[in-house]
Amino acid sequence: MMSDKQIEKQNFLCWYGMYATEDDIDKANAINKPAMDRLINEYSYDIERMHISRSLHEELF
Numbered sequence: 001m002m003s004d005k006q007i008e009k010q011n012f013l014c015w016y017g018m019y020a021t022e023d024d025i026d027k028a029n030a031i032n033k034p035a036m037d038r039l040i041n042e043y044s045y046d047i048e049r050m051h052i053s054r055s056l057h058e059e060l061f
Helices: 004-019 022-031 033-042 044-060
Strands: none
Touching (some): 004 033, 022 033, 033 044
C-alpha cells in the first residue's frame, strides 16, 4: 500500500511531467505558490531526470 507521500509524489510528477502546460504551471504558481515551490523543490531530482530522459528520447527518435 502506498503512503500519502508516495501518492503525492506520483500525482505531482505525473501532472507536472505529462499533462501540465506552461500555462497550467503558471496558474498553479499564482494560486498556491508556497505549495508549488515546496513540490518543485522536493521533487527537483525527479523532474530533472524526466527532462533528461525526454531530451534523450527526442534526440534518438
